[in-house]
Amino acid sequence: MKIYAQLNENKICTGISQLSGEVIQADMIEIPSADNSYLWKKYENGVWSTGTFEPQSTAPITEFEALKVENVALRNDLSNAVIELSTLIAMGGM
Template identity: 30%
Template structure:
């Protein structure tokens, strides 16, 4: 099995693929066992540097934090509901 990093025109890793056969493509870099490559890493001059995912248009750090906080609150409420249902079931009662 051959492990490849798929890079875009800027040298940014957009995927890591395992292939049954060796390939020769400009946008696919053969990885070795000691290569620790992740998405968004940057390939340049025969080596890899850590990269960061780009912010999509319209996304700001504040927007993302707000969404994460809302998601976290929703999960906490769902867990509280499940916990209450478990207590009712253990006590043999109905809700």
């Protein structure tokens, strides 16, 4: 097995792959282990950066707020469904 860091167009590791054979590609750098510490680091001139280059979201903050509200509603729906299911089971309905 060979383990590779997958680089994006900016030479930043965005994923780790374990493959059955050798791959020779500029965007696949062999690494010694499936170590997530390579994620978001830049590989340039044969050297890994010490800092990370994590992606920054470009989504508007209002989108995050809407998702937060939706998440709370879904959590409440799930909680209510669990309560209803527990009640049915307690009544011998299932």
